[in-house]
Each structure stands twice: as structure tokens, then as C-alpha cells.
Amino acid sequence: MTIKKTAQRGPINTDTDREGARRITGHRKNPMMHQLKHQLQPRMRIEYLKTFLLLLLALIIILPLALLFSSSLKDDRYQITAELGSLKAFFVPNPSFNNYIEILGPKAPVPMARFFLNSCIVMAGTVVGTLVVSTMTAYALLRGKFRFKRIIMTGIIALYIIPAEAIMLPLLFLSVKIHLSDTYIIQMLPFMASPIYIFLFHQFFKEIPASIAESAQIEGASFWKIFHLVFVPLNVPALVTVTILQGMESWNQYLWPLLVVRSENVRPMTVAIASFFSTSDIYWDRLFAASVVMMMPILVLYLAFQKYFIASIASSAVKG
Amino acid sequence: MKKEPENKLSRFSLLESFQELGMLTPALILLALFVVTPFIMSIPLSFTNQKLFPSPIPVKIIGLRNFRQILSDREFWQAIKNVFLFTLMILPTQCGFALLAAYFLNKQAIMKKTLRAMFFLPFITPMVIVTVIWATIYKYPTGLLNSFFQTVIPRFQEIDWLGNRHTALTAIVFLSAWQAYGFQMVIYLAGLQNIPEELYEAAAIDGAGGWKRFIYVTWPGLKNTTIFVLTITTIQALKLFTQVNILTHGGPLGSTNTLVHYMYEAGFIGQKIGYSAASSILMFLLVFAVVLAQRLLLKRMED
Structure with missing residues (x-):
């Protein structure tokens, strides 16, 4: 029984891969455990087989992404379409960055660099705006002394039930009426006061002991000071979470810019890439390169902060 | 003597409530403008033949x-x-x-x-x-x-x-x-x-x-x-x-x-x-x- 228990418990409580493997093999300094090692061997073999199968499955799953990267390095668009159906699609005998130069260079047929910049501006503005607006709101609704606090909070949460898609066409009509359509600002403003992020910050702020705020108050710190000197610095994880979630959402925004943006000056990457499909003869070489350019920032951030990405997604569900 | 700190306190709390409201207002304005307004607007709009851009056809109420x-x-x-x-x-x-x-x-x-x-x-x-x-x-x-x-x-x-x-x-x-x-x-x-x-x-x-x-x-x-x-x-x-x-x-x-x-x-x-x-x-x-x-x-x- 003890053997079974160790074998089971081992992988669950581990944090690092190596430690997990060590626990399964029972490789410990304890001589008795060492003696028992051979009995654990089949269990270990199953573990390795499982890992191998999972790895194989994971590779199959990310195969489409490999296709994206390999094709973007092929110079000739007829070569891309010709090789799409075979294993050649995944191999690049002579990689070239011509596609990238073609779409990002000064003589680009479509100003992809501009679209990329537009996406960056909209994302940065939306994220900063969201952070400022929702932390302030959450804090005021938690620590403020005005009346109707509860009702306002409930009202904000209730708005969460309205799907953005269900108000987008009336909102488009409104934006045209107030002459805000076809600007950066209209791509950012509607998403800044998001009920879900206000609620998320509210939950995080609640966990800060009231005594901290009270002692700051006795020291003479004002309402605003306690906010930006105590509450904001103490909630960096929440800030990171909202930055990741809202950043991804903004980067992927498609329907709203499709409706509200007309000129190339403010057009984001998503709409620009989708417009490649509107011609019957698709320039796959440029399309793949543009897609990689759009994918790259998220991919780099994801590989660098993988843990935070996954934790953010999880907390958005658990807290929300 | 007694009046002064009281005064100070009330001025202080006035500032406080000003800050409280100031921090709450941006979200309320944004939500009112970009969520509540279009949502409520869609109800009267749905009873009309409103076009996105001005058109020669006059806008009128067409019921259901x-x-x-x-x-x-x-x-x-x-x-x-x-x-x-x-x-x-x-x-x-x-x-x-x-x-x-x-x-x-x-x-x-x-x-x-x-x-x-x-x-x-x-x-x-x-x-x-x-x-x-x-x-x-x-x-x-x-x-x-x-x-x-x-x-x-x-x-x-x-x-x-x-x-x-x-x-x-x-x-x-x-x-x-x-x-x-x-x-x-x-x-x-x-x-x-x-x-x-x-x-x-x-x-x-x-x-x-x-x-x-x-x-x-x-x-x-x-x-x-x-x-x-x-x-x-x-x-x-x-x-x-x-x-x-x-x-x-x-x-x-x-x-x-x-x-x-x-x-x-x-x-x-x-x-x-x-x-x-x-x-x-x-x-x-x-x-x-x-x-x-x-x-x-x-x-x-x-x-």
C-alpha cells in the first residue's frame, strides 16, 4: 500500500519535472525505498509511455502553427500552394525573409507595418485605460463612503450579461452620430470600463486587510493616496492578469474594428489580414508573413510569461 | 479652539468625497455611453426603419x-x-x-x-x-x-x-x-x-x-x-x-x-x-x- 501511495502522491505534489521523475522512481536516499525501486519500475514505464503519447499528441496539435511558420519563409507563393498538401509544407529547403521584407518594407503593396502599429496603439491604450478606470472604480466602490454603493456595484455586474455583440450595431450607429467612427479612440473607449475587470479588482482589493488602509488614514493619507500608494502596489498580480486578458482581447478584436474603421490610418492587423481573403487570388506568401508578424508579440510574451498567462486565464474563470 | 479641527475634518472629508466621486465617474460615464445607451437605444430603433447613414427614405416608426x-x-x-x-x-x-x-x-x-x-x-x-x-x-x-x-x-x-x-x-x-x-x-x-x-x-x-x-x-x-x-x-x-x-x-x-x-x-x-x-x-x-x-x-x- 505504501508503495502505491508514494507512486500516486509523487507526481501530484511536485513542482519541477525532475523532482517528479525522482519521486516516481523512488530514487531516494532511504535504502528501503531504493530496494523497492524494482517494484515501481512498471509504473514508471507507463509514466514514460504516457509522456511519449502526450508529447506526440501535443506535436500534432501544434502542427498547424508549424505550417504557418514554415510557409511564411517560402518566397514563391505558387510553391506554397503547390506544397500545401504534402509533407513538404513543413520543410523549407532555402528559407528566405523576402515575404517579410515585402510586407514591412517601404515599398510594401499594403502598409502592414502601419496596421501593426495601429494594433499596438489600440492595445496599449485599451490596456492602460482599462487598468486606470477599473482599479479606480473598484476601489471607490469598496472603500468609498457615499450612498448607493451596493446598488452601483450590482448594476455594474448586471451589465456583464449584455454581450458586446448584441449592442455593436446600435453602438456603430451612435459612433457615427457623435462623429467618433474611424478613429483610434472609438476602438479603445468602449472596452475600458469592463464590468468583469471592475469585479476582478474588487475581489482582489477586498482581500487587503482593512487595518492597512485604516493605519494609512490615521497617518493622514487621503483617499486617493491610499489608493495609489497602498492598494495598487499591493495588487500587481491582478494588474498583470488584467493586462494579459485585456491585451489579448484587444489584439484579437475583429468585429468592432470591422464595423467602425474605414481608413487604413487606423485599421488594425486583424481586419487587414482578413481582407486578404476578399480577393479570389490570395497572396499566401504575404498572408503567412503578416500572420507571423501578428502572432510574434503574443508568442514571445507567452513563452516568457507562460505561467502568468495560464494563471490569468484560470483566474478570469474562477473569480468571474 | 474646538471648532478648528472640526472644520479641518469637514474640509478633509469634502476632499475625500470629491475624490471618491472623481474615481467613480469615468467608469460610470463610459458604461452609460457605450453599454447602457446602445442597449436602450436598440429598443426604440427596432421599431423604426432607421438606416445607418442618412438616406432619402424618411425615418418612421413601423411598429413590429x-x-x-x-x-x-x-x-x-x-x-x-x-x-x-x-x-x-x-x-x-x-x-x-x-x-x-x-x-x-x-x-x-x-x-x-x-x-x-x-x-x-x-x-x-x-x-x-x-x-x-x-x-x-x-x-x-x-x-x-x-x-x-x-x-x-x-x-x-x-x-x-x-x-x-x-x-x-x-x-x-x-x-x-x-x-x-x-x-x-x-x-x-x-x-x-x-x-x-x-x-x-x-x-x-x-x-x-x-x-x-x-x-x-x-x-x-x-x-x-x-x-x-x-x-x-x-x-x-x-x-x-x-x-x-x-x-x-x-x-x-x-x-x-x-x-x-x-x-x-x-x-x-x-x-x-x-x-x-x-x-x-x-x-x-x-x-x-x-x-x-x-x-x-x-x-x-x-x-
């Missing part, structure tokens, strides 16, 4: 004509049917695979982080890029999927996956599931962490094998997680738009038309804002019904 027209429009019902079918197909595919992946990754000891990072990679891929990649996989006749089937099945006739009205919606289901299952997987992983280890140990002592432990310990322990996952996936399915808009434009023959795409075509392509506001209201009611159903289900299970 928009609603009557929508409800008798075959395309609208097909969009509802498609969204319903899409939901039915994507729930088992996406959530099932997410649960499976989470279950095997949860107790994984070797290369845990690498595997999890790989499994999660599709979720961080923007949907627009997902459509680019899958457009080539589904490509007719030389795409990867067609040539795969040609190697496996002799004399396989190539299929225009996205151009055939019998396969287009299913093709959209698979690419959507591929992109989004990572989200459900992460939620399931969190749910699995909440199941106490003692339950597994007790089951093991009782002699329950892997499958039995899954049925009697894991699955009941994930009941609330599953309800949450199913609801959120259903709501996401009701909002289906990007993939369909880029790859099929709702075609062929309306077989991939969706609610949001219907609204988009009426309001943006057709410029009929009144008409699309009416369909927005119907969409809201549908989403509301799903959320309500989830609440009732959760409540009943608690009782």
Missing part, C-alpha cells in the same frame, strides 16, 4: 414590422439552427477534449510545464490567424486534409470542406475547437486541483481502478466546473462570427450563417440599423435565457 420580418425570414431561422447545431457539435468536441487533456496533464510528472505550454499554444493564437492556417488545411483540392484522406483512403474524392454545405459547419467546428479548447482545459485543471486527494486514496483502497476512479471521484467532483464550462462555451458559440465571416461569409447557401453574422449583414452591409437592432434584442434574449438556465440548474443541484 422588423420583428415580424425577422421571424418570418428563413435565413434567420437557418442562422438559429446553425448556431444551435454548432453548439451541439462544439460542446462535446471542445469540452470533451479539454477535459481529457486536463485529466492527463494534471497528474503528469515528466515535462509537465512543456506539455502544458504546448497544449495551451492554440489558445493564444489570434482567431484571424487560425482561419488563415485552417483555410490552407481545408483548401480544395490540394489542402493537407484532402491529401491526408487520399493517402489513407484509396480513391478518395477530394472535398471542398468549406465550400460544401454539408461539411462547412463541421469544418468551422473543428477549427474553433482547436483554437479555444485551451481555455476549458485550464478551467478543468483548476477544477481537478480542488478534488481532495483523500478521495482518490479512499477509492484506491476500495480497489477502484483508473476508469472507476474517474467515474466515481473525478467526474462528480467536476460537476460545478462542467456546468460553468458548458455555459460559457454555449454563450461563446452563440457569438460565433469571426471564423464564419472570414472563411465562408455565412455560405454556402446559408449553411454557416450565424446570429451575429445575420445582424452584421443586415445592419452593416444592408445598412438597416432598425432591423439589426431588432435582431440584437432577440440575440440578447437568447443569451439571457442561457444564463438563466444555468442559474436555475445550479440552484436545483444545490437543493
